[in-house]
Amino acid sequence: MEFNFKGRDIINGYDFTTQELCHIMDTAMIYEKRVKSGEAIKDCEGMLVATLFFEPSTRTRLSFNSAIQRVGASTIDLGNASVSSQAKGETWQDTLRTVDGYVDAIVMRHPQDGSAIEAAEIAQHPLINGGDGKRQHPTQALLDIYTIRKELGHIGGQTITFLGDLKYGRTVHSLGYFMQQFGNKMIFASPDELKMPEDITKDLRSKGADITETSDVREALRQSDLVYVTRVQRERFPDEESYLRCKGSYILDRKMVMETNPNITIMHPLPRVDEIATDVDTLPGAAYFRQAHNGMYLRMALLGLVTGRI
Ligand code: CP
Numbered sequence: 001m002e003f004n005f006k007g008r009d010i011i012n013g014y015d016f017t018t019q020e021l022c023h024i025m026d027t028a029m030i031y032e033k034r035v036k037s038g039e040a041i042k043d044c045e046g047m048l049v050a051t052l053f054f055e056p057s058t059r060t061r062l063s064f065n066s067a068i069q070r071v072g073a074s075t076i077d078l079g080n081a082s083v084s085s086q087a088k089g090e091t092w093q094d095t096l097r098t099v100d101g102y103v104d105a106i107v108m109r110h111p112q113d114g115s116a117i118e119a120a121e122i123a124q125h126p127l128i129n130g131g132d133g134k135r136q137h138p139t140q141a142l143l144d145i146y147t148i149r150k151e152l153g154h155i156g157g158q159t160i161t162f163l164g165d166l167k168y169g170r171t172v173h174s175l176g177y178f179m180q181q182f183g184n185k186m187i188f189a190s191p192d193e194l195k196m197p198e199d200i201t202k203d204l205r206s207k208g209a210d211i212t213e214t215s216d217v218r219e220a221l222r223q224s225d226l227v228y229v230t231r232v233q234r235e236r237f238p239d240e241e242s243y244l245r246c247k248g249s250y251i252l253d254r255k256m257v258m259e260t261n262p263n264i265t266i267m268h269p270l271p272r273v274d275e276i277a278t279d280v281d282t283l284p285g286a287a288y289f290r291q292a293h294n295g296m297y298l299r300m301a302l303l304g305l306v307t308g309r310i
Pocket of ligand 1: 056057058059060061131140269270271
């Protein structure tokens with residue numbers, strides 16, 4: 001099958017066919033092998049990619065910066081607000097319009113819901129959404145399915161529990177669509193205040209997703225092949241009081257894993273605060289740091305594909 005990703009914006013988790021998802025994962029796997037073999041990759045030599053992060057990030061920003069250089073391209077980074085003309089009141093739209101004239105592709109994260117859609121309309125070059133508000137984080141969800149396939153040996157027909165802040169956690173908003181496409185059953189386990197937004201659950205069900213909603217974390221773990229934990233997204237709460245009500249409402253620790261499902265695979269987009277106890281880290285199923293590492297290969301694949309160099 002022929003795929004054409006050249007010039008394409010990466011905005012939502014629901015913009016890909018299942019064949020395209022498999023092609024992206026296969027491309028990431030090839031890059032992983034090439035990097036591990038010590039090859040100096042030059043696929044995107046001569047290209048320049050900008051990273052514009054209007055919101056804090058470690059993994060997305062640095063794995064993109066690593067991926068850009070590892071495919072042979074060069075990168076420029078906007079830096080934080082104090083060193084750019086944001087400090088003089090420039091709008092993000094004007095910043096983007098300007099940078100679009102310098103580069104061949106742009107990675108952007110912004111706290112505003114829907115900013116990625118607006119950005120893609122402004123930019124002439126491919127726009128990759130590194131997270132827009134509480135809406136979508138498609139490159140995270142792509143690296144998540146790549147990790148699920150590696151950790152479980154295949155993807156499809158499994159039961160996945162999403163545990164935690166499903167309301168504000170944009171990674172699960174994107175990942176839910178991929179799980180539906182691969183025919184994975186989903187269990188949404190969260191406190192009532194942090195339930196998956198109804199429009200997303202409804203949309204997923206209308207596409208045929210098998211979803212159970214529960215607050216019984218132990219039973220969800222017993223029934224699952226994999227648990228995907230998210231942190232309480234403090235920065236997205238309307239006020240501190242609502243955050244404090246939810247803070248610490250679920251914590252996965254080693255004892256709970258051993259008592260319910262010792263073989264379960266555990267993922268988390270990171271950063272974590274306290275929702276996975278550090279005594280879980282040494283369990284064989286604790287995949288979250290491997291997951292973060294996979295992000296670099298997946299982002300190399302995306303860069304190669306949207307620039308049309310592979
Ligand atoms: N998972 C993720 O998006 O991490 P960062 O916020 O550190 O980029």
